[in-house]
Amino acid sequence: MLSIDISVLAVPSFVIDVGPGGSLTIAAMNRPSEVATGLSATTTVGRSPAQCLPAPIAASLEARYRRCIEAKTLQEYDETFDQSAPQRWWRTTLTPVLDPRTGAVAHIVGVSVEITERKCDEDRLRILALTDGLTALANRRGFERAFADATSRPHDPRKGVGLVLIDLDGFKAINDTFGHRRGDDVLRLVGLLLARSAGRPQSVARIGGDEFALLTSSSSEAELARSVAALRRFLDRHLADLHVSTGFGASVGAALWSRGQAFEDLLASADAAMYRQKASRKAVAA
Secondary structure, eight states: OOOOOGGGOSSOEEEEEEOGGGOEEEEEEOHHHHHHHOOOHHHHTTSOHHHHSOHHHHHHHHHHHHHHHHHTSOEEEEEESOOSSSOOEEEEEEEEEEOTTTOSEEEEEEEEEEOHHHHHHHHHHHHHHTBOTTTOSBOHHHHHHHHHHHHHSOOOTTSOEEEEEEEEETHHHHHHHHOHHHHHHHHHHHHHHHHHHHSOGGGEEEOSSSEEEEEEEOSSHHHHHHHHHHHHHHHHHHHHTTOOSTTOEEEEEEEEOOTTOOHHHHHHHHHHHHHHHHHHHHHHHO
16 A cells, blocks of 8 residues: 555645556546646546546556556656646656565656746747747748758648748848848848748748748749749839838749758759849849
8 A cells, every 4th residue: 555645745646556467547636636637536536547538648648657667767757738728737757666575566656846837938949949030030940940841741743842042132231321220120021021922921031141031832943933033023012112222122043842852952052043133133233
């Protein structure tokens, strides 16, 4: 018989009995555990997790309990007991209690400590690590992740992935003439324009000082070329309305992803196309 009285603990706590053949039975749960999980000791004690919980949750918990039994050591994991927002998160520690006669695990004592605030901090840091602080678009790292997500989906030849690069021409003159604050305003505006044109803000990024990138769905080089041409016209029209600098505009280049192609290689192809267009703009202006 387990001598620990979990009712005196102020944090969610529970006991799992390990029976012959490895059967798992909820032996006890204290009041804080009832509050955290929404379960009642009256309806859970004496039953297995599979009898009290949805099948996927029960299977996940039982797998953790069995790892604790096999290893005969402390096990720790993060979990949430509800799917509503805002979620509350807990760090649960499983402690195996051995039968002194057989050395086998006879009980598991679980204790949970709330870590919601830490989880929120981690989420904020994760977002900051992938976000450009000036425009609130994705940064280079966030864009690479978006590319990885887009290219890891099941391949559909009707929905290829195109990478478009946008480099601002004459941007330095804006900083030199009007100051960096005005330059920052222009960068934010360009970010908003690109997010608006893309329709999916999460696929747009600022990857350098005055360089932006976006992902687009294109089934062929011809379709990608039409999308790029439409984007150039869209940007030329809106950037001209700023009246900030003679020659201010955007050079746009793109490349269509080939299955298995690395991000850096695709980026280099789009970069080469963008510089060809930049050279063409300069030639026309001259």
